[in-house]
Amino acid sequence: MAERVAVVAVGGHESAHGAALPGVLGPEVTSVAGGRQLRHAVGALLAAGADRVCVVPITLGRDAALVADTARTLLTLPPAERDRVVLARPFAGTEQLTGWLRAAAARVPARAALLVTAPAGDAHEDAELYRIARLVWQHGPHRIVEVALLGGDPDLGRALERCRVLGAARTIALPASFVLPAVPGTAPLLTAPAAAGVLAARVGAAMERLHTLGDDGLATARAHRPVHTHPDGPAPDHRHALGRAHGREFVHASPFPVA
Known part of the structure; x- marks a missing residue:
């Protein structure tokens, strides 16, 4: 008989702590926040007949603590439950x-102007969003690429106003998370089939690692420490000074009022 594997997606600030995931990952995946919700979901699925639970941290690379926090929570499960849990690699990276x-x-x-949006994180995570927006600008034809931090500064309203002041007749929001901004016509970062494909790949790799190497992923993830390799200088991708290049202008959103 095939092993019955239930999948739990655990989310942090990039998915409103799991609240934004059901519409993307589908009803067959249990979407939760970390901590108590995660513990309860794992226990309930095992009690309901699952042979094993595969937990996938749903980060896109901007929630540095999610993987280790998830592992620490799973390690607090009773031994009979913990032995039937496997922790997958994160959903995606930057x-x-x-x-x-x-x-x-x-x-x-x-x-059109582009507005890269995501829920605010800590200072390093927010700086990473600016770096990503810089790369989107660098490798595309759009003159204006701005950032909005949902629940942070610059917020959505300020960033939209900045695009208007810079001369944009139309601004298109690109969500860099699973949380959609309140901008008409915004499409999810990934379609449901695409997200399901990525999730299935993470689960498949985790189960193969467990059965071939005996590695449930918990020890490795618990030892994980977030590393920020470029807090004070440019990343290797940064081949041009900020300012003007190729006849376009990249402007970081400012926390100060736009004059």
Whole structure:
């Protein structure tokens, strides 16, 4: 008989702590926040007949603590439950996020401004969003690429106003998270089939690692420490000074009022 594997998607600020995931990942996936919700979901699924639970941290690379926090929570489960849990690799990293945003930007007319949006995180995570937006600008034809931090500063209203002041007749929001901004016509970062494909790949790899290597992923993830490799200088991708290049202008959103 095939092993019955239930899937739990645990979200942080990039998915409103799991609240934004059901519409993307589907009803067959249990979407939760970390901590108590995660513990309860795992226990309930095992009690309901699942042979094993595979937990996938749903980060796009901007929630540095999610993986380790998830592992620590799973390690507090009773041994009978913990032995039937496997922790998968994170859903995606910033390289995949950048690629998905560039693909979305390529479908937007060059004359429109782009607004890269995501829930606010800590200072490093927010700085990473600016770096990603810089790469979207660098490799595309759009003159204006701005950032909005939902629940942070600059917020959505200020960023939209900045695009207008900079001369944008139309602004298209590109969500760099699973949370959609309140901008008409905004499409999700990934379609449901695409997200399901990524999730299935993470679960499949986790189960293969468990059965071939005996590795449930918990020890490795618990030891994970977030590393920010470029807090004080440019990343290797930064080949041009900020300012003007190729006849376009990249402007970081400012926390100060736009004059």
